[in-house]
Amino acid sequence: MAGTGACPPGGRRGQWCREPGRAVTVQTSAGVRERLAGHRERFDALFAEYFTAVGGQALPRSSFVPEALDLVRDMSLRGGKRLRVALVHEAARLVTDEAVAGADAAAISIELLQTHGLIHDDIIDDSPVRRGAPSVYYAYQERFPERPQTALGLAVLAGDLAAFLSVRVLLDAPVPAPLRQAMAAVHASAAADTVIGQFLDLERDFGPVPGREALDTVSDYKTARYSLLAPLRLGLLAAGGDPDAHGEELARYARLVGVSGQMRDDYLDLFGDAALIGKPAGSDLRSGRRSYAVCAVLAAASGGERELVQEALDAPGCPPETVARVQDIARRHGVDEHLRAEIRRGAESASAVAASWRGRWRDDAVEFFERLPLWGAQRAL
Template sequence: MDTLIGMSTPSDLERVESRIIELVRNHLSVPATDIAESCRPVLHEVVEQAVTSSEGGKRLRARLAIAAFDAIRPHAGPETRDAMVDLACAIEVFQTAALVHDDIIDESDLRRGKPSAHRALAEATHSTAIGRGLGLMLGDILATMSIAIAEHAASCLHHPHALDSAFLHMQRDVSVGQVLDLAVELNPLDNPTQLADASLNVFRWKTASYTTMAPLQLGLTAAGIAPDRAAELAERIGRPVGVAFQLADDLLDVIGYTKATGKPVGGDIKEGKRSVLLADALTLSDAPARDELIAMYEAPQRDAQDVRRGIEIFTGCGAVDRSRERISALWNEARTAIASSGLDHDAQQTLIRACRMFIPDSCL
């Protein structure tokens, strides 16, 4: 796949990975003489955790942004394309910031198979409270850093002001999405239709906004497409792909495994997370299973036996199959949007391949 025209090559992916670490270190460089000696070890831990938190991942957002750019400008000069790579890196740095904050909100111990940032910082400082506080500040630092990286990259690309605005709107949308994500947890379980609608709305704001819509908008705009048209295409293509991506992520919590996802299987069930998958299970289950699910999710906590039983209900009642149907329908919607985009054939194929990376085969 990487050898096809318009897709990120392995060298591109290596450049994104190494460039992110370089950018993070550069932006966190503070002269030691300006820091009180007794506080330097803690700052050092935060800097190193910023690097650790920024490592790994599939870099799907960066790859999509670069692919969107390449779809329109497959022969861009090296300086221009370097700027596009930096803009793509800015999205990834912002994602790291969001994940750091997410893990604090969710009280998650793991991220990508390693201790989450606030847990690692708590261990380093021997204080849960200080670790949580440092995690909050690390997320803020990374979010601010991502803006600086994006602004510098945008100055070397088409429509720099529109790129700056799109990047800031992305951050606003994710913040709104996080508020809505917490609000969904207050939804009662006796109205699964309402729960499904609210959860799907969160997916658009919290996930699709910066996972697929913003990368597409930034890549297309940076390549020279008029900002309004780029935003419209990003909405039509990116929204269904981003929602499908989140549905797939929730589905993998049930049908996946820890090595592949970097998270414990059934973690969402153990946390009692409200989701579309849960809403579908409540709709499709018989009365005894539905009552069992409601009691399970309304309990103060859930154990390994609850997780196993929850997975059994999700699978047996047809909720897993319903989730696959939702994902397939959204993927078809995205492909239709690409086909009607007015872009040439090669550009369309580039976007199809890039968007397809967000949907695992096991979820279709």
């Protein structure tokens, strides 16, 4: 991971810094992992308790309703890094190191919104598996093999259930009504932006090959606004902060981290080790998706090379041999190196934005936000 540049503003010994001609320092990666793991362990128990409480509420006599709730519960508890949960609590820690009423409700809410997105994404993508088990959509297909429209409708409704539960959590939060309303407004805005992002994501694969700005806009709307910006704003609100006073820089941080993270995922999809990422390389190519990596190959390829890449995109399910040929084309043109450099650049820019928060917010929480994007980038490189 050699590179050029300097430590971000506020950089200190032990942080993620780069010096000319030297590798990125990774001394703090364990600290980020430990913080994320601590949030995840506590939250998973809390999330399970939440679903137990919801299941204990009076429900109409039905087999479909509890089954849908069980599927939403299973999808929600199935795993994940719980990054959104960590961001809510770490954003609250920017303001105070005391326990913050409403932070748990905000974390549950944003994870339920994530569940909604996963269920609907799997419908849109016709994905049979999610996190090592059947997707909700395919669980319903197995339940109703002779009634595909019923299976589709029930999967849509299960995703909707997760979405509306996510709003109700905030409206029931143990905080004053004005704060509940403010958090619900952040949540609703993030949810709407995410749906817009899904439209943009589907549109990306039609018409001319999208440029960098268009790809960044998709990443911003589909991922960054609900996975990064909304948790930041919710955590600050819960702790008594005013996210609107710092809206532009919070949005910039979220966009930089979101774009860098999506580019990392797209890089790993094409160039990652299948044994490490848990799936064969090239799933975006085989699905006809114009990811950052695929678009970069199309932009760099020439003549017959470009035709081969385009044919692979246009023929869903291309064989591993075709994926390998596209990888060779990409490496010949330095696409892999270019993407790694862009991932690093975005992560460093995000770290610099967070470093500028020193003096305004608590240093140990600021440090987490400085380290996080660089830790994420390092996982790809």
